[in-house]
Structures are given as structure tokens and as C-alpha cells.
Amino acid sequence: MTGPSTPYDPPTGPIPVIHRDDHLLVVDKPEGLLSVPGRGEHLADCLIARLAVDWPEVLLCHRLDRDTSGIMIFALTKEAQRNMGRMFEVKRVKKRYIARVWGEVAETSGTIDLPLIVDWENRPLQHVNHERGKPSVTDWQRVAHEDGTTRMRLMPRTGRSHQLRVHMQSMGHPILGDPFYASGAAQDFPRMMLHAERLKFEHPVTGTVMRLEVPCPF
Incomplete structure (x- = not known):
């Protein structure tokens, strides 16, 4: 399976802090x-480069796919970056996403446990591989049916590339507007309907419990 090559036309405007x-x-x-x-x-314009204009010391802690919106953590000190990296590695950062998917999901909740690996012939796509894939687990809850689609709450336990996108496709309910894993009418949306809504973690220096949330724009 190959996804279409979409031109890079990033949005302008300020980045909400x-x-x-x-x-x-x-x-x-x-x-x-x-x-x-x-x-x-042509792919030099990016979030961390824009942030570095005002915060030259900014350091990466994790990533979101180009077409995913929502909350992202950056470090401003090496200590914070090192500690955040460790928390992501040992799964002490709790993540919650909102997605709209194709079709009406019948069940109210569930867990997808399917190992993923890069599809080398179609990079950067990922696919399920039970022999060589890395463990990948996603908990999900149905929020509502919406005009033949379903609004979902997704809570990944692991952080594999394209995990939520492949897991939803594996259910038979690809994320709306996904240029790689949706097809036909499911792809015909103005954006990919996946948003990183909430993060919960301990502050990497002070230890304070942080619960940060960004409302879903769709």
C-alpha cells in the first residue's frame, strides 16, 4: 500500500503556547x-525551527506526525530533555488523542495489541508484522457516532510511528483524511482527523504532576 505524495504547504501564524x-x-x-x-x-520549515526563533535553547522531547495536531512538549534545558526522554521511554507519560474514524464502531471500548514495523518498500508507512514487529498497544473508547463516522478517544500505551493510524485501519475504521492508511471516501476530508488532546506526566525537574490539555479543533 502506498500513500499519495502530498505537497508541503505548512500553515502560517503564531504557535499557541x-x-x-x-x-x-x-x-x-x-x-x-x-x-x-x-x-x-523545502522541508526545513518545522515546529522546532519556529520555536527556536524565540527560544534558541529549545530541545526536542518527542514528535507528532505532520498531519496530527495537538499538544507537544519541548525542553529548555538538557536536564529536562534527558528526564523527559527517560519518562517517555519507561511509559510514564500518559497520552490521550481524539480521532474521527470511518464507519460506526460497534463496541464501546477495547484494546488493540498488534506489533508494528516499517514497511521498507513503502517507507515511511508501517504495517502489522507478528514475527518481527515491535510491541504496540492502544486502548480506545468510543465517544459518539457522527454521520456514519465515529469519534474515538485513543490512549496509546506505546509510542510507535503511525501506531494509532495503523491500529485504527486494522479495526476496519481508518482515521478520516489519513493520506496513507485511508482510501476512497474515508480520505476525502480537509485534514487528518487526529489530535493529541492531553498529556499527563511528572515535571522532569520539580516532580509536580502536570495535566495539560488542548481542545480538539474538529
Whole structure:
């Protein structure tokens, strides 16, 4: 399966800051903007480059796909970056996403446990591979049916590339507007309907429990 090549036309405008202190910068990433630079000068414009204009010391902690919107954590010190990286690694950062998917999901909740690996012939796509894939687990809850689609709450336990997108496709309910994993009418939407809504974690320096949320724009 190959996804279409979509031109890179990132949105303009200011990046909303959700939280800032001496160690962390948390922002609301718009859909259509890369988290980090891609290959080639035409993919140089990205979230971290824009943030570096005002915060030259900004450091990456994790990523969101280009077409996913929502909450992202950046570090402003090496200590904060190191500690946040460790928390992501040992799964102490709790994430919640909102998605709209194709079709009406019958069940109210469930868990998808399907190992994922890169599809080398179709990079950057991922696919399920029970022999060589890395463990990938997503908890989900149905929120509502909406005109033949379903609004979902997704809580990934692992952080594999394209995890939520492949897991929803594996259910037979691809995320609306997904340029890689949806097809036909499910792809015919103005954006990919996936939004990182909430993060819960301990502050990497002070230890304070942080609960940060960005309302879903769709």
C-alpha cells in the first residue's frame, strides 16, 4: 500500500503556547506542520525551527506526525530533555488523542495489541508484522457516532510511528483524511482527523504532576 505524495504547504501564524517555565515549553502544534525538519530545503520549515526563533535553547522531547495536531512538549534545558526522554521511554507519560474514524464502531471500548514495523518498500508507512514487529498497544473508547463516522478517544500505551493510524485501519475504521492508511471516501476530508488532546506526566525537574490539555479543533 502506498500513500499519495502530498505537497508541503505548512500553515502560517503564531504557535499557541500552553505552558512555559524555566525547563519546559508546551505548545499546540497545528496540523500540516512538521515537528522537525525533513530531508531537503523545502522541508526545513518545522515546529522546532519556529520555536527556536524565540527560544534558541529549545530541545526536542518527542514528535507528532505532520498531519496530527495537538499538544507537544519541548525542553529548555538538557536536564529536562534527558528526564523527559527517560519518562517517555519507561511509559510514564500518559497520552490521550481524539480521532474521527470511518464507519460506526460497534463496541464501546477495547484494546488493540498488534506489533508494528516499517514497511521498507513503502517507507515511511508501517504495517502489522507478528514475527518481527515491535510491541504496540492502544486502548480506545468510543465517544459518539457522527454521520456514519465515529469519534474515538485513543490512549496509546506505546509510542510507535503511525501506531494509532495503523491500529485504527486494522479495526476496519481508518482515521478520516489519513493520506496513507485511508482510501476512497474515508480520505476525502480537509485534514487528518487526529489530535493529541492531553498529556499527563511528572515535571522532569520539580516532580509536580502536570495535566495539560488542548481542545480538539474538529
